[in-house]
Amino acid sequence: MTFQYLIFDASDDGEGTGTWDAMASVRAAELPAVLTEVQAVLDWAERHRPGPRGPLDEGGAWDADQQVQTDGGWTTVTLTLTGPWEWGEALLARFSAGS
DSSP: OOOOSSSSEEEESSSSSSEEEEEEEEEEHHHHHHHHHHHHHHHHHHHSSSSSSSSSGGGGGGEEHHHHHHEETTTEEEEEEEEHHHHHHHHHHHTTTOO
């Protein structure tokens, strides 16, 4: 699966931890496709988890936050991942390669 809607913006804290943010704003008809992409990312993240999921400042190795907000005829889906830099970059490489 390659992304049709999600485009991630990555930032590195300089200490080996990264944050990957993606947002898609779509009409109702496209929402199921966006949510399928989000679920694919979360499934991969869970299968390849670098340790326990949870806030990094509470001992988690990685975490994810998904928000869905509707305004008028548009729904915005936001997904934020945090974790080891190599892990997040491997996730993006997996989906951009279409593997």
